[in-house]
Amino acid sequence: MYDHREHAGNAGDVWKHFLLSEAAAYLLCRSDLVYAESHAGYTAYTLAPNGEWRWGIGRCWHLRSEIESPYFAVLEEMNDEHLQIYPGSAKIILRLGRFFRRRVVAELWDISEDVGKSWSACPDIHFHLGDGFSGVMDLLNRRDPGLLLIDPPSPDDQDKAIELLKDASDRGWTAMSWHIMDGAAFPEHLDLHPLVFHEAGLEGGRWRGCIVAVSSGDECLRRHLCHRAGKFRSVLRNLVAGESVV
Numbered sequence: 001m002y003d004h005r006e007h008a009g010n011a012g013d014v015w016k017h018f019l020l021s022e023a024a025a026y027l028l029c030r031s032d033l034v035y036a037e038s039h040a041g042y043t044a045y046t047l048a049p050n051g052e053w054r055w056g057i058g059r060c061w062h063l064r065s066e067i068e069s070p071y072f073a074v075l076e077e078m079n080d081e082h083l084q085i086y087p088g089s090a091k092i093i094l095r096l097g098r099f100f101r102r103r104v105v106a107e108l109w110d111i112s113e114d115v116g117k118s119w120s121a122c123p124d125i126h127f128h129l130g131d132g133f134s135g136v137m138d139l140l141n142r143r144d145p146g147l148l149l150i151d152p153p154s155p156d157d158q159d160k161a162i163e164l165l166k167d168a169s170d171r172g173w174t175a176m177s178w179h180i181m182d183g184a185a186f187p188e189h190l191d192l193h194p195l196v197f198h199e200a201g202l203e204g205g206r207w208r209g210c211i212v213a214v215s216s217g218d219e220c221l222r223r224h225l226c227h228r229a230g231k232f233r234s235v236l237r238n239l240v241a242g243e244s245v246v
Contacts (some may be wrong), residue, residue, distance in 0.1 A: 008045035009053030009086040012210045013204035014060065015195045017092055019212045020149060021212035022228045023174060024093050026221050027147055028100040033093070034146030036139055036173075038132030038164065039153060040108035041088040042118045043129040044078070044155055053086060055203035060236060066237045069228075070096055089149055090125065107143070137167065146171035155180050162186065162213065169215035181209035190215050191222055193229045202216045202237035 007013070027033055057075070061083055064072040071076050074095045078085045080110045081127050087095065097104035109132035110116065114202050116127040136148065148168045150161045161177045166187065168175035186192055191214040197204040204210070216222055 007052050008041075008088075009047060009051065009058070009083070010056040011052075011059075011195075011197045011200075012056070012178065012207070013053075013086070014056045014202065015128055015193075015210055016149075016151065017089065018069060018071045018188045018232055019102075019193055019214075019225060019229060020176060021069065021074065021092055021096065021174060022225055023214070023221065024147055025070040026224055027174065028096055028102045032103040033097065033105075034138055035093045035104055035142075036104045036146060038111065038136045038148070038150045039089055039110045039159075040090060040115055040119075040127070040132075042115055043088055043089070043091050046088055047083055051189045052205070054084070057083060059099045059202050063235050063238060065239075067231060068077070069139050069232070070099070073099065074131055076163055084130070089151070090119075093147070094122070094124070098122040107136075131177075131188065133157075133164055137162060140168055140171045140173065146174070148173050148175040150175065150177035152168065162190075165167070165190070165213060165215050172217065174206075174216040174218060174221060175214070177213045179211045179213060180207055181211055186213055190228065193225065195233065195236075200233065201238070202236070220246060 050100060074087060077095065078087060087208045088220050090108055093106065094104055103112050104124060108119065108125060109128045109130060116129055119125045119127045151163055152161055165177045181194060193212045196209040196211060214222065214225060
């Protein structure tokens with residue numbers, strides 16, 4: 001069974017969580033938020049000395065002052081100068097809700113009982129033990145639109161993720177899905193935000209890079225994400241000339 005504790009804070013997480021944070025902050029500026037996640041993780045992770053995070057967030061942590069980002073604001077609140085804790089996706093959204101003084105109600109799915117137990121102390125978290133694809137599909141038919149993250153652990157599920165992305169967007173949600181680069185074919189209507197790891201000074205092991213796909217009816221949000229993605233890529237290119245591992 002996939003266990004994200006081994007991968008928390010890696011290069012893929014950096015790109016996913018940067019863009020997710022930007023989308024959430026944009027929406028929270030305007031109202032309270034319903035957040036849904038098809039394949040949730042733990043509330044937070046203790047970063048092991050030799051973990052994959054060293055080649056992800058560890059590589060760009062020192063660049064946080066160069067780009068004001070809600071992503072780095074959450075990490076700074078949870079850590080001192082040195083990284084020790086890395087939040088799960090939903091934890092980032094909850095923290096941002098506090099920053100903006102908005103209520104976040106989160107609906108999370110996973111097949112791990114231990115993951116569910118880690119959220120038991122959070123009153124605004126509704127954890128569902130079971131399949132995230134069918135669970136989220138049911139949610140779309142009974143909840144007002146919000147922000148959805150689709151991030152299945154298996155590359156074999158990428159086609160299902162893209163299908164759910166479209167279904168959510170058709171119902172008014174802002175939907176985001178994370179994909180391994182070269183692992184899926186995307187419909188033309190999606191906004192694609194790719195990151196080639198080595199071009200950004202990061203390392204992703206056997207993976208060349210990743211893509212965050214976004215579908216939203218909010219044109220201003222889509223433009224905002226494109227602008228912020230370009231800005232972060234520009235900052236990350238500073239890593240190519242030198243390395244930093246905290």
